[in-house]
Amino acid sequence: MRNCWEQTGLPWVPHIPTLMTPFYFAATGLLDGTNLSNGIGTPTPLEGVASSWLDGERLAARLNAAALPTSRSHHTRRCAATCLCAACVS
Numbered sequence: 001m002r003n004c005w006e007q008t009g010l011p012w013v014p015h016i017p018t019l020m021t022p023f024y025f026a027a028t029g030l031l032d033g034t035n036l037s038n039g040i041g042t043p044t045p046l047e048g049v050a051s052s053w054l055d056g057e058r059l060a061a062r063l064n065a066a067a068l069p070t071s072r073s074h075h076t077r078r079c080a081a082t083c084l085c086a087a088c089v090s
Contacts, residue, residue, distance in 0.1 A: 021046055 005012070005019065016022065024046035028038040037050045
């Protein structure tokens with residue numbers, strides 16, 4: 001029987017803290033090199049989009065209005081950014 005990574009007890013790859021991180025990369029990795037932050041260097045890399053100039057409420061409303069089949073967006077006042085984190089992905 002093969003073990004899943006979680007069952008091995010081995011440490012995961014640095015900068016890829018969870019098994020979901022590669023999926024977040026597909027959504028926000030393209031933002032590298034732009035004036036938006038995708039959280040690289042934070043405890044939750046690639047799980048959100050942030051910028052001091054971004055109107056998070058407006059962006060979240062537009063993303064939600066698009067009715068994308070795999071995500072919901074919300075504006076977080078804590079970081080003043082649009083969050084596409086695991087809590088919002090359904």
